[in-house]
Amino acid sequence: MKERNEMKIFGLDISLDHGGIVVLNGDGKVINYCFLTATKKYIDVDPKHGFLLSKKGEDESKETFRLRRMKEYLEKLVDFERIMPSVEAMFFSIEGYSYSSKTTSICQIAELTGYLKHIIFEDGGCIRIHDPLSVKLFAVGKGSCMKKDIVNEALSQGFNIPGGLVKKKQVKKKESVKVEEFDGPATDLADAYFLANMIYIELKLRSGELMLRQLKENERRIFLRVTKKYPVNILDRSFVQK
Secondary structure, eight states, rough: OGGGEHHHHEEEEEOOSSSEEEEEEETEEEEEEEEEEEEHHHHHHHHTTTTOOOOOOOTOOOOHHHHHHHHHHHHHHHHHGGOOOOOOOEEEEEEOTTTSSSSOOOOHHHHHHHHHHHHHHTTTTTEEEEHHHEEEEEEHSSSSSOHHHHHHHHHHHHHHOOOGGGGGEEEEOOOOOEEEEEEHHHHHHHHHHHHHHHHHHHHHHHHHOOOOOGSSSOOOOOOOOOOOOOOOOOSSOBBOOO
């Protein structure tokens, strides 16, 4: 493994209209972050770390808007922290597709994410894809957890997400009982934070600095977990790289 001061670890939570990136150094410390949003009020809360995405033009076709927005999104991502490798070792943790989600945008999300993977791959970055369930299990140990739980866990671990990036809303749970849930850039940043930490822990396990028995149960489970798509656990799978 490269020296810690030669390394950057990126957690990327990508969607069409919003997203978050968290950057760790080789010691696992947050050194930068950014969020993308089409809602200006969130930029006003944290202008240093926010990128405002433009909205659809009045006379712009939906197809033109999608391509223009994708170009804009990618340009902002590449500009941030020089995603194009600026140090010798750069690792990227990306959340995989949520095939069970009720969305008609899965193809557009795939186009955006695929092009980003291509940029990282061509420039020598190392990519790890994590399914959404693994991110939830790693963060709070519960695959059915709410976004609110993940944000609160990130805050409890010292990731100082500005409170104004949280949008609170009411959602229905079992028996039609309404409970408070979170939305907004804070949820993207919390996911990105745990995605980055998943690679940080993986690298420490690979180097022998950390043993599986030293991890919390929900963290250890991620590195031993196998699925139908991935019948081999993470530690036996190589990174996606040139």
